[in-house]
Amino acid sequence: MGNSAIKAHLENSQKTGIFQLTGKGLPERLTGNLRTVDLSSNKIEVLPPAIGNFLQMKSLTLNFNKLTSLPDEIGKLKKLETLLLNGNQLTQLPSGVGQLKALRTLSLSGNKFREFPGGLGSLRHLDVLDLSKNHIQAVPAEVAALQAIEINLNQNQISVVSAEVSTCQRLKVLRLEENCLELASIPVSILTSSQVSLLSVEGNLFEVKNMRDLEGYEKYMERFTATKKKFA
16 A cells, blocks of 8 residues: 555545554654544554543554554544543553543553453443453452443453452453453452353363352352343
8 A cells, every 4th residue: 555545545534534554653743633643563662642632532443553552642633432442551551641531441451450440430431342352450449430331351360359349330251261260369359249141151170160168159140041031
């Protein structure tokens, strides 16, 4: 794709509000009215602070780049609903992410997080948080503040899950496959008194069938079955 083709992309984005470009690096100028931007697989190492100028943006996809950090200015994107950052080299999030009040989907799969990112409890409309394929070792008590419906923590190094996760008011799906969990590491309160109707724990250090012996398993199965029937 030559410069003329990129120019055509830019001109078209002015009309549609959508810009997608793969394998060409970060364009020097983009129009401020963009609502959807996909810059996946562009070897982008730095996201400039000017990203905060795109006040109409609703979807930003930056999968499979080389980002090690994000500018705090990303918090200015008050209309952003979808932020996809899979396959980068992120280890933490700026505090500005907590200001994305419209955010519904935050996907951070395949990065280098060693700790569960903080400051996400202010995202009152967050539906899906994907932190799979990182290096997270524990699910901390702070997770109680999250409003997410689904949290994906598959393929991490988690050996500790705080019982506070059971107090997440909207959490229905908790994915913990392929971690380092013992059966005793599963908080009984997730089974007895949470809203979770799908707890996925295959590929840990115990046989899934042994969960049947845990207190509250029958209560959990009632929620699981009710949800399954709803979508049947």
